[in-house]
Amino acid sequence: MTTSSSVLSVRGLRTEFLSSEKTWFPVVNHVDLEVAPGETLAVVGESGCGKSMLAHSVLRLLPKKISRLQGGEVLLGGRDLTTLSDEKMRQVRGNDISMVFQEPMTSLNPLMTVGNQIAESILEHEDISTADATRRSVELMDLVGISEPAVRAHHYPFQLSGGLRQRIVIAIALACKPKVLIADEPTTALDVTIQAQVLRLIDDLKTEIGMGVILITHDLGVVAEWAQRVMIMYAGRKVEEADAETFFQGPAHPYSQALLGSVPRPDAQIDSGDFAPLVEIPGTVPPLNKLGPGCAFADRCAHRTAGCTQAVPDFIEVAPGRGVACINAGDLS
Amino acid sequence: MWLARLRYVFNRVLHGLPIIFAIVIVNFFLVRLAPGDAAQVLAGESGAATEEYMRQIREQFGLDQPLYVQFLSYMKNLLFFDLGYSFRHGREVSSLIFERLGATALLMGASMVLSVGFGILLGAIAAIKDRTFLSNMIMILAIVSYATPLFWVGLMLIIVFSLNLGWFPTSGIATIGAPLGFWDSALDVAHHLVLPALSLSFFYMALYTRLMRASMLETLGQDFIKTAHAKGISEGQVVRKHALRNAIMPVLTMAGVQVSAMLGGSVIIESVFGWPGLGLLAFESLFARDLNLLLGIFFLSSILVVVTNAIVDVIYTIVDPRIQLRSNTRNG
Amino acid sequence: MADLLNKNSVLRKIVTNVSGVISLVILGIIVLLAIFAPVLYPDGPFEMVGNPFMPPFGEFLFGTDMLGRDIAAGIAYGARISLLVGLVATFIIVLLGTVIGGLAGYYGGWVDTLMMRVTEFFQTIPTFIGAIVIVAILGPTLPNVIGAIAIVSWAPLARLVRAEVKKTVNLEYIEACIALGMSDIRILIVQILPNVLSTVVVAGSLMVATAILFESGLSFLGLGDPNIMTWGFMVGAGRSAIRTAWWMVTIPGLAILFTVLAINLLGDAFNEALNPRSKR
Numbered sequence: 001m002t003t004s005s006s007v008l009s010v011r012g013l014r015t016e017f018l019s020s021e022k023t024w025f026p027v028v029n030h031v032d033l034e035v036a037p038g039e040t041l042a043v044v045g046e047s048g049c050g051k052s053m054l055a056h057s058v059l060r061l062l063p064k065k066i067s068r069l070q071g072g073e074v075l076l077g078g079r080d081l082t083t084l085s086d087e088k089m090r091q092v093r094g095n096d097i098s099m100v101f102q103e104p105m106t107s108l109n110p111l112m113t114v115g116n117q118i119a120e121s122i123l124e125h126e127d128i129s130t131a132d133a134t135r136r137s138v139e140l141m142d143l144v145g146i147s148e149p150a151v152r153a154h155h156y157p158f159q160l161s162g163g164l165r166q167r168i169v170i171a172i173a174l175a176c177k178p179k180v181l182i183a184d185e186p187t188t189a190l191d192v193t194i195q196a197q198v199l200r201l202i203d204d205l206k207t208e209i210g211m212g213v214i215l216i217t218h219d220l221g222v223v224a225e226w227a228q229r230v231m232i233m234y235a236g237r238k239v240e241e242a243d244a245e246t247f248f249q250g251p252a253h254p255y256s257q258a259l260l261g262s263v264p265r266p267d268a269q270i271d272s273g274d275f276a277p278l279v280e281i282p283g284t285v286p287p288l289n290k291l292g293p294g295c296a297f298a299d300r301c302a303h304r305t306a307g308c309t310q311a312v313p314d315f316i317e318v319a320p321g322r323g324v325a326c327i328n329a330g331d332l333s
Numbered sequence: 334m335w336l337a338r339l340r341y342v343f344n345r346v347l348h349g350l351p352i353i354f355a356i357v358i359v360n361f362f363l364v365r366l367a368p369g370d371a372a373q374v375l376a377g378e379s380g381a382a383t384e385e386y387m388r389q390i391r392e393q394f395g396l397d398q399p400l401y402v403q404f405l406s407y408m409k410n411l412l413f414f415d416l417g418y419s420f421r422h423g424r425e426v427s428s429l430i431f432e433r434l435g436a437t438a439l440l441m442g443a444s445m446v447l448s449v450g451f452g453i454l455l456g457a458i459a460a461i462k463d464r465t466f467l468s469n470m471i472m473i474l475a476i477v478s479y480a481t482p483l484f485w486v487g488l489m490l491i492i493v494f495s496l497n498l499g500w501f502p503t504s505g506i507a508t509i510g511a512p513l514g515f516w517d518s519a520l521d522v523a524h525h526l527v528l529p530a531l532s533l534s535f536f537y538m539a540l541y542t543r544l545m546r547a548s549m550l551e552t553l554g555q556d557f558i559k560t561a562h563a564k565g566i567s568e569g570q571v572v573r574k575h576a577l578r579n580a581i582m583p584v585l586t587m588a589g590v591q592v593s594a595m596l597g598g599s600v601i602i603e604s605v606f607g608w609p610g611l612g613l614l615a616f617e618s619l620f621a622r623d624l625n626l627l628l629g630i631f632f633l634s635s636i637l638v639v640v641t642n643a644i645v646d647v648i649y650t651i652v653d654p655r656i657q658l659r660s661n662t663r664n665g
Numbered sequence: 666m667a668d669l670l671n672k673n674s675v676l677r678k679i680v681t682n683v684s685g686v687i688s689l690v691i692l693g694i695i696v697l698l699a700i701f702a703p704v705l706y707p708d709g710p711f712e713m714v715g716n717p718f719m720p721p722f723g724e725f726l727f728g729t730d731m732l733g734r735d736i737a738a739g740i741a742y743g744a745r746i747s748l749l750v751g752l753v754a755t756f757i758i759v760l761l762g763t764v765i766g767g768l769a770g771y772y773g774g775w776v777d778t779l780m781m782r783v784t785e786f787f788q789t790i791p792t793f794i795g796a797i798v799i800v801a802i803l804g805p806t807l808p809n810v811i812g813a814i815a816i817v818s819w820a821p822l823a824r825l826v827r828a829e830v831k832k833t834v835n836l837e838y839i840e841a842c843i844a845l846g847m848s849d850i851r852i853l854i855v856q857i858l859p860n861v862l863s864t865v866v867v868a869g870s871l872m873v874a875t876a877i878l879f880e881s882g883l884s885f886l887g888l889g890d891p892n893i894m895t896w897g898f899m900v901g902a903g904r905s906a907i908r909t910a911w912w913m914v915t916i917p918g919l920a921i922l923f924t925v926l927a928i929n930l931l932g933d934a935f936n937e938a939l940n941p942r943s944k945r
Contacts, residue, residue: 061562093565106556109575111653121564156654172564355786363802480926482878484885485900485918492911597793601882615794616886619801631798634791642789
């Protein structure tokens with residue numbers, strides 16, 4: 001993936017949090033990523049791996065008192081977002097880059113009609129009359145597949161189902177035709193059937209508007225179906241990156257392999273030979289403020305060698321958009 | 334929409350009726366619980382009341398009749414707001430009470446606005462500026478106010494602002510004998526109102542400040558605030574349009590609950606400042622041992638609470654769309 | 666429950682909390698004052714010891730009132746009444762609130778409906794005026810004052826306990842107890858009570874403060890026992906001399922303020938020690 005075609009480039013991003021012992025520790029550690037227009041990049045990992053922190057860092061939505069950016073750049077349309085003033089950053093948010101959150105049930109203001117919540121974003125970023133903004137918000141509701149949008153615009157969130165609310169959240173995010181949409185586990189809280197509808201919607205709109213999508217998820221089934229490229233995160237670091245096809249054919253990092261091993265393969269046939277039993281990854285993600293000197297995954301890794309605990313493995317890029325951070329990666333396939 | 338709201342209000346009032354009925358029953362039996370002759374208790378002075386008055390009381394309360402007859406006639410009287418006669422004042426209890434209602438309503442209203450307004454403001458500031466010097470100062474003020482007896486606040490304000498600085502009058506609702514026009518007399522009443530209203534609102538302001546801070550902190554941590562930030566609207570707008578309105582809800586609920594407590598507080602504040610409302614009337618009836626009057630005040634103030642609660646419910650339906658519409662769907 | 670039994674742990678948490686320490690020190694002084702009042706002032710609070718209207722920090726620490734009574738003695742004896750009223754009223758309130766809230770929450774159905782209706786009634790009536798009416802009719806004695814405070818104050822606690830019990834009753838192990846054929850009383854006392862205890866302790870400790878404020882209000886209005894010296898009565902009596910003798914109303918008021926403040930802070934410290942998740 002070349003830089004020139006990217007709509008968003010993140011380079012060497014490092015975000016730190018303040019621990020209860022008043023020391024700073026990284027939650028996002030030297031992460032690079034590129035997203036092209038019309039492309040979906042899936043960021044995958046278990047909970048606590050830093051994928052959500054990455055998204056919040058890009059939008060600069062983390063609370064200032066307990067978090068700080070320690071290096072790296074976030075390039076969007078030729079501007080480095082990390083150097084913008086708060087006021088300038090505010091104008092970027094919801095306008096050039098938007099975010100959809102996990103919980104549709106709580107992501108909307110319960111005391112404001114959904115139409116007004118969509119219009120609010122348009123009014124903020126565009127020089128437009130209230131009447132026009134209202135009209136636009138109804139159009140947006142239509143765009144995200146809500147029937148009777150003119151009526152529903154006057155409804156409050158509690159009157160809508162979870163699926164509809166998530167469509168509203170998406171409508172808010174798309175209100176100003178952003179260049180990049182970050183969807184943070186957008187379907188985790190929804191029913192399976194609604195999940196597919198919402199992801200289909202994001203995918204359609206992506207092509208229509210030509211925006212780049214960062215899809216944060218822990219569900220590899222979702223990745224296989226909707227993403228063009230995959231980035232695996234562990235303990236705040238990028239451990240593997242590949243296009244989706246390559247990734248599912250042969251994940252290089254032991255963590256990726258374990259993740260793939262721990263989901264039922266949709267294409268697996270019980271009577272055919274390629275059925276792999278479900279493997280559970282032993283242990284959990286280590287607390288980020290208590291990391292040792294070596295590879296963070298070493299404790300849970302089936303392929304651990306003596307070198308693993310010596311130093312954090314570098315992320316080795318073998319081709320543009322293809323790389324892995326594991327000293328044994330070469331021997332594993 | 335307004336029809337649904339009206340129906341909701343009607344339901345709430347209906348809900349209050351059994352409570353009013355229960356208050357009637359309690360009032361009725363309280364007098365009979367008192368040691369000695371009920372007529373004497375009601376007359377307010379053991380043996381000193383005139384024979385005629387005693388007979389009048391016995392007749393009014395039907396004390397010579399069987400209990401259920403007594404109760405029925407008592408109920409009938411109350412239905413027509415006949416609360417009996419105050420020997421001390423030589424007047425109908427109901428007319429005495431209604432005459433004093435306005436002053437209490439004014440005091441309560443002013444204190445309510447002050448305490449809720451400042452409580453919301455201070456609580457919100459304390460939450461937004463959490464863990465700063467300003468926030469700590471606000472919370473210390475709230476903790477101290479929360480521990481201060483109402484009457485003492487009143488007396489301290491009198492010592493400082495009336496006796497030493499001479500800024501405000503020490504007591505009463507208006508300057509006696511000053512012939513004034515409408516605006517001048519309104520200003521005069523407002524001048525008299527300042528200290529009593531401040532004193533009464535002090536404690537409740539502390540309560541609402543603490544509640545508002547907790548509620549605001551919780552609201553600020555919610556997902557829809559993050560959504561609002563992600564929209565790119567300014568910090569001030571996030572607070573005003575999204576956080577404040579949601580955070581106010583528990584404070585409004587609490588303010589409704591506290592109306593009844595505030596009425597109790599007004600007895601103390603009115604007797605400290607000689608504010609001629611229901612509370613002062615209660616205080617005076619205590620001293621005169623005019624129990625019939627006291628019971629009348631108790632009865633009416635209970636009704637006042639039921640009515641105020643209904644009003645607060647209505648306000649709630651306006652501020653929170655969820656409630657009104659829920660009741661709407663419930664009623665078909 | 667484990668927290669509560671392990672007194673060291675709760676105590677340590679309170680002692681490591683700054684406001685917890687301050688409140689313990691203030692309360693300690695007031696308790697000592699209450700205990701040693703007859704030793705410090707053997708003549709009692711009504712004895713005229715000197716000239717009336719003597720300002721504080723002179724011959725007498727807190728000065729004298731309009732009858733020449735030592736205000737410091739009044740403060741010491743008043744401490745006994747305040748603490749007594751606070752503790753006894755709270756005990757009755759906790760008893761009433763726990764029993765009524767517990768039964769309503771445990772049995773549900775019509776028991777719940779009935780008891781909640783009664784609770785609602787007591788939450789609606791203006792409590793202070795209700796207490797005034799009770800004391801005025803039954804007579805101003807200390808037991809009547811305590812009883813009146815308790816009668817009008819138990820309702821919020823009952824509601825709180827009911828909610829907690831309802832939460833606990835639905836837990837699986839309670840269902841297991843029912844399945845094992847344990848009697849209701851046994852389940853309530855052995856299984857459910859310990860779960861609501863920390864809620865009751867926190868609410869109860871704040872209740873002591875409220876009861877003291879309540880009592881001071883009643884005796885300020887002259888509804889206290891005339892044979893007993895209380896802080897509220899001292900402020901009420903000092904009112905008539907407010908133009909000349911500020912200390913008569915100021916000092917007893919400060920005593921109430923400090924006592925209530927200390928108990929509230931201790932209650933908050935209790936809350937933080939017992940329910941750490943509520944800490945911000």
